[in-house]
Amino acid sequence: MDVARTVNKKNAKKTIVIYRRAREQMPAEDEEVEDAMREGVEFWFQNNIVKILGKSYVEEIECIKTELVAVEGDRERPVNIEGSNYKAKMDFVIMALRFKSR
Numbered sequence: 001m002d003v004a005r006t007v008n009k010k011n012a013k014k015t016i017v018i019y020r021r022a023r024e025q026m027p028a029e030d031e032e033v034e035d036a037m038r039e040g041v042e043f044w045f046q047n048n049i050v051k052i053l054g055k056s057y058v059e060e061i062e063c064i065k066t067e068l069v070a071v072e073g074d075r076e077r078p079v080n081i082e083g084s085n086y087k088a089k090m091d092f093v094i095m096a097l098r099f100k101s102r
Contacts, residue, residue, distance in 0.1 A: 005032075008036070009039070017043050019046075020078040021078050049093075050085065058092055060087050067081055
């Protein structure tokens with residue numbers, strides 16, 4: 001969330017956070033998400049990046065919509081919805097990965 005907000009404050013034309021789960025499942029603090037939204041950051045929930053496309057630089061991304069499927073004893077898991085692929089023009093991608101320390 002910090003990266004998206006910082007990029008947005010540095011005058012990016014548009015800043016989009018793409019998250020494969022629902023907002024309620026996002027590990028970010030609610031206040032941070034709300035602040036980012038107020039600052040103009042756009043959120044695409046239940047979407048997943050499939051490919052980053054371009055010859056020598058990023059030109060667009062291919063995404064797919066996801067649905068949440070219940071898994072016994074665990075939180076709902078995002079599953080790609082077959083045939084829901086679409087492309088979006090982009091010129092920069094920053095991948096963020098979450099990990100837990102032991």
